[in-house]
Amino acid sequence: MKQALYIQNSLSGKKEEFKPIHKGFVGMYACGPTVYNYVHLGNCRTFVSFDLVYRYLLHLGYKVRYVRNITDVGHLENDADEGEDKIAKKAKLEQLEPMEIVQKYTLDFHDVLRKFNTLPPSIEPTATGHIIEQIEMIRKIIDNGYAYEINGSVYFDVNKYNESFPYGELSGRKVEELIAGTRDLDGQEEKRSPLDFALWKNASPEHIMKWASPWGIGFPGWHLECSAMSTKYLGEQFDIHGGGMDLKFPHHECEIAQGCSANGKSPVNYWMHGNMLTLNGRKMSKSAGNVVLPNELFSGENLELDKAYHPMVVRFFMMQAHYSSTLDFTSEALNAAEKGFDRLMEAFKTLQSLPAALTSTENTETLIAGFYEAMNDDFNSPVLVARLFEAVKYINSINDKKAGISEKDKESLIGAMKAFIFDVMGLQFKEDQDNSKLNGVMDLVIDLRQDARANKDFATSDKIRDYLSQIGITIKDSKDGASWS
RNA sequence: GGUCUCGUGGCCGAGAGGCUUAGGCACCGGUCUGCAAAACCGGUUACAGCGGUUCGAAUCCGCUCGAGACCUCCA
Incomplete structure (x- = not known):
């Protein structure tokens, strides 16, 4: 099946047909977290x-190399010399070795993402593991004349760069305007222009994380690691680079500048930016302090919420909005997502036990084509979800004997829904698949309850139902017997 | 202050010149049920405001109001 995929490219501001550099292969890089704190829901x-x-790229049959970094060198909190390394700061605070901080929050990050059922990237490189590559890249940039050394630090020369390349093309900024908006910060004397950014910073004696370099003892600048690691694993030019909107400027802009100045070409063909998750209408952000931690959400132990939500409900909630739109987080919206998610998953289960008819009353091919159409349009998962609910309606109608489906169509619909719900959207059933003992027990309970109902002993049957309901099991009676979920 | 984005029904959220009643949730009525739940059928509520372009605008343009993001670390 040949699918034309369109991607909204932040670089051009247009929706473009995706054409990989190497047919059948995709190189993709996404900016990972700085592991100095628990990942919050917005990060997720x-x-x-x-x-x-x-x-979805995998589903389309591409062989994808997906690289997502771990930033384990603390970026400076600001551009001034007095700025403190975030990880070092946290290390002092928690009285831990910086690498203990890194390890602690890396484990948390992996743990949370596993709960969200995200696939691990093909390569997950760390900044500290690529100091040599970063030094090499700085050397190249200096050799090409786009960076200068001063007092053991190396800065990128934005004005020089801007003579040959359009600095600001990604974020739609102009150097003159940027300079006009510059604020005076302390410790900027070393730089030729306030727009210049550090590639390498000289480390003061008390600085904890530092390495030897041709320019002395120091540590790499903010934006360099992504350039160094993406170049190493994906090449000087690759297909897709993703990240949050808040990284567009300056981080991604600097990555382009570093790539162009080191290798003479723009590193990325398709830039993709995910939008922010908002809480009370504001960007969820560590520094602003309005944060929901995934584990609080899963356990329900958060002041803002009155109940716990399964990770898959949260994932489904995210799927109901387009990645490029802001999404507002409220318990009301989550409750709605929970019901919708349950309905979708129940319908998928129902589909598999549906009796086949001679002919179908709906065109399943059109239905399935709609799934692809949605995703091909810049990964439009909310439209995909809407199309899946069309299938849900159809399935339930068949179940109510108001519609029919042929064996062949049933098989293809099962295949397509399975692919889009589980493989593409990455959803899973809430319950463990391995609950054969519980199934046995529930068969007995339902059997006893049916006996009670047959004897019109509704006090007993209701007692069973109410008790089960309290522990989160719903009994659903139908003509063909009861089921539970 | 500069740059940019957004404002859709009770809530979340797609759509982007006519032809989607998008979809989910909520709500109302009906079918089914011992009663519920689930499911199905039907229904209600909409494109911030004001102008303009157009045969036709939620969708394009202008202005007004409102919200947010970036310009400093952030996904």
């Missing part, structure tokens, strides 16, 4: 968004 949204992209 971006990773789930690019997981969707990754999964």
Whole structure:
């Protein structure tokens, strides 16, 4: 099946047909987290968004190399010399070795993303593991004349660069305007222009994380690691680079500048930016302090919420919005997502036990084509979800004997729904698949309850139903017997 | 202050010149049920405001109001 996939490219501002550099292969990079704190739900949204992209590319048959970094060198909190390394700061605070901080929050990150059922990237490189590559890249940039060394630090020369390349093309900024908007910060004397950014910073004696370099003891600048690692694993030019909107400027802009200045060509063909998750209408952000932690959500132990939500409900909630739109987080919206998710998953189960008819009353091919159409249009998962609910309606109608489906169509619909719900959207059933003992027990309970009902002993049957309901099991009676979920 | 984005029904959220009643949730009525739940059928609520372009605008343009993002670390 040949599918034309369109991607909204932040670089051109247009929706473009996706054409990989090497036919059948995709190189994709996404900016990972700085592991100095627990990942919050907003962080997760971006990773789930690019997981969707990754999964759909895989589904289309591409061989994808997906690289997502771990930033384990603390970026400076600001551009001034007094700025403190975030990880080092946290290390002092928690009285831990910086690498203990890194390890602690990396484990948390992996744990949370596993709960969200995101696929692990093909390569997950760390910044500290690529100091040599970063130094090499700096050397290249200096050799090409786009960076200068001063007092053991190396800065990128934005004005020089701007003479040959359009600095600001990604974020739609102009150097003159940027300079006009510059604020005076301390410790900027070393730089030729306030727009210049550090490639390498000289480390003061008390600085904890530092390495030897041709320019002395120091540590790499903010934006360099992504350039160094993407170049190493994906080449000087690759297909897709993703990240949150908030990284567009300056981070991604600097990546382009570093790539162009080191290798003479723009590193990325398709830039994709995921939008923010908002809480009370504001961007969820660590520094702003309005954050929901995934584990609080899963356990229900958060002041804002009155109940727990399954990770898959949260993932489905994210799928109901387009990755490029802001998504507002409220318990009301989550409750709605929970019901919708349950309905979708129940219908999928129902589909498999549906009796086949001679002919179908709906065109399943059109239905399935609609799934692809949605995803081909810049990974439009909310439209995909809407189309899946069309299938849900059809399935339930068949179940109510108001519609029919042929054996052949049933098989293809099962295949397509399975692919889009599980493989592409990355959803899973809430319950463990391995609950054979519980199934046995429930068979007995339902049997006893049916006996009670047959004897019109509704006190007993209702007692069973109410008790089960309290522990989260719903009994559904129908003509063909009861089921539970 | 500069740059940019957005404002859709009770809530979340697609759509982007006519032809989607998008979809989910909520709500109302009906079918089914011992009663519920689920499911099905039907229904209600909409494109921030004001102008303009057009045969036709939620969709394009202008202005007004409102919200947000980036310009400093952030997904």
